[in-house]
Amino acid sequence: MPYQEKQSIVNIFSGLLISSIFAWIIYQRQANGLIDLTTDYRQWGIIYLIFIGVSIIARIIIYIIFHILNAIATREMDIPVTDERDKLIRLKATRNSYNAFFIGFAPLFLLLAVGMPVFWIFIGFAASGLIAEIVENVSQIYYYRKGV
């Protein structure tokens, strides 16, 4: 399996892992009454900022581990060069990702218009972001295997 495909699989699982753990921690804090995300929107801002920071650090650690394990398994230390095909695949995958995010996020405004509580927008934002990331990486794997 090419390096890029392995990297996409790692991206999917790391995204799911980080988001799941973070969501579980936030849910526990909400359930224990430490925060009230249904009315205190300031908390959402803090949560998203922390999530961005935690996500970046966790991904750096995961990529380092992935690269070390890949180097041990394949005996190839160098990361493959990014050429025009890689860029085209990333471009198409990013387009699919934006479409997925829009399809996930846009209906939330409709639901907001019919009286849905505002905090669902924040949950929908995170869920759409995660789905968009999965779509992007699955698209990359698809284009690498089937051609572009």
Add this chain to the structure above:
Amino acid sequence: MVKSQIQNNIRVLRFNNTEMTQQQLADAVGVSRQTIVAIEKGNYSPSLELAFRIAHTFKTPLEDVFTYNSNPDE
């Protein structure tokens, strides 16, 4: 995925050029081996610049490397 209408003779040209490997060709033109594999299989149509670089590597005109098939059913 629709196959490209651009066909190529890269495999034959590699064989005729001291049995050049895909990796050697990839290094010569500055792309990954996977990209050369995809071009040979017809899963990827290279940019004009890359096509010229491949032709230049084989010291042959572009039309000897790539041909356009207007009827993909042939």
